[in-house]
Amino acid sequence: MINFNVDPQKCTRCGACVADCPSRIISMDDGSPFIPPEKEAGCYRCQHCLTVCPTGAVSILGLDPANSRPLTGVLPDAGDMELLIKGRRAVRRYKPENLEPELLQRLLDVACYAPSGLNARQVHFTIVDDREKLALLRDDIMRGLGKLIKENKLPPGLEFFADFYRAWEEHGIDILFRGAPHFLVVSAPQSIVTPVEDCLIALTTFELFAQTLGVGTVWDGLAKLAINDLLPEFRTRLGIPEEHTVGYAMAFGKPAFTYARTAQHGPPPVHRMA
Numbered sequence: 393m394i395n396f397n398v399d400p401q402k403c404t405r406c407g408a409c410v411a412d413c414p415s416r417i418i419s420m421d422d423g424s425p426f427i428p429p430e431k432e433a434g435c436y437r438c439q440h441c442l443t444v445c446p447t448g449a450v451s452i453l454g455l456d457p458a459n460s461r462p463l464t465g466v467l468p469d470a471g472d473m474e475l476l477i478k479g480r481r482a483v484r485r486y487k488p489e490n491l492e493p494e495l496l497q498r499l500l501d502v503a504c505y506a507p508s509g510l511n512a513r514q515v516h517f518t519i520v521d522d523r524e525k526l527a528l529l530r531d532d533i534m535r536g537l538g539k540l541i542k543e544n545k546l547p548p549g550l551e552f553f554a555d556f557y558r559a560w561e562e563h564g565i566d567i568l569f570r571g572a573p574h575f576l577v578v579s580a581p582q583s584i585v586t587p588v589e590d591c592l593i594a595l596t597t598f599e600l601f602a603q604t605l606g607v608g609t610v611w612d613g614l615a616k617l618a619i620n621d622l623l624p625e626f627r628t629r630l631g632i633p634e635e636h637t638v639g640y641a642m643a644f645g646k647p648a649f650t651y652a653r654t655a656q657h658g659p660p661p662v663h664r665m666a
């Protein structure tokens with residue numbers, strides 16, 4: 393039941409909802425927009441009808457358009473967005489403190505707005521929200537790595553994990569999580585159309601928004617390899633559902649420093665079709 397409702401007092405019959413529906417299931421005929429019952433199954437719950445309506449006449453899924461944030465004239469300008477994107481860096485030095493729970497929740501609440509294939513919205517965020525918990529996890533993963541190394545069981549191509557283990561054991565240098573207080577794994581059911589893509593887009597969204605709140609992030613391919621490939625028992629310990637594909641991992645927290653300027657990249661390799 394998708395609860396598509398149109399307020400006849402507010403609807404101007406402009407047709408915007410009809411034109412913008414990606415599955416083209418909204419009809420107008422002579423009266424208000426409506427979705428024939430036999431077409432309801434075609435709705436993929438994207439809320440385009442609710443968000444495109446200029447007068448706030450359309451409600452779907454029981455959602456009141458008055459609870460959406462207005463967008464006209466309030467979006468960040470291009471210069472600010474450009475600076476945010478160009479100023480983002482992989483952060484590898486962190487303050488030894490937890491993020492405030494409200495801040496962490498806000499990051500996740502915004503990251504879940506990232507687009508997903510067929511609007512599946514199935515990306516699952518597995519969070520280590522406390523630095524003490526991450527310290528225990530790291531200790532146990534390092535111990536697991538130590539055992540693999542001792543038993544000569546590091547798979548070909550991943551022997552370099554022995555260096556990370558030694559850095560930790562001998563010098564207390566944490567290359568796996570970069571000393572971050574928090575860790576996030578995004579995963580999604582293997583059964584959806586674009587599980588990995590959805591996860592990567594969610595993490596990218598998380599990372600960019602995190603910056604605006606003074607939170608640093610680092611994509612954590614090493615921890616992902618350790619957890620997902622080398623020591624899969626940690627997938628279970630983290631509580632990642634068995635039927636999920638792990639999309640990626642990210643460590644994050646308050647940076648122990650700030651970057652003074654942007655890097656200088658480009659030009660991008662571009663091929664224009666002849």
Ligand SMILES: Cc1cc2nc3c(=O)[nH]c(=O)nc-3n(C[C@H](O)[C@H](O)[C@H](O)COP(=O)(O)O)c2cc1C
Pocket residue numbers: 480481482483484570610611612613614615
């Ligand atoms: C998919 C991916 C995996 C990464 N894995 C790691 C990692 O395991 N450890 C690490 O310190 N940095 C990791 N990074 C960070 C990259 O090294 C970093 O993004 C790159 O050097 C560019 O630096 P910048 O992000 O500061 O612009 C990863 C980045 C990406 C995109």
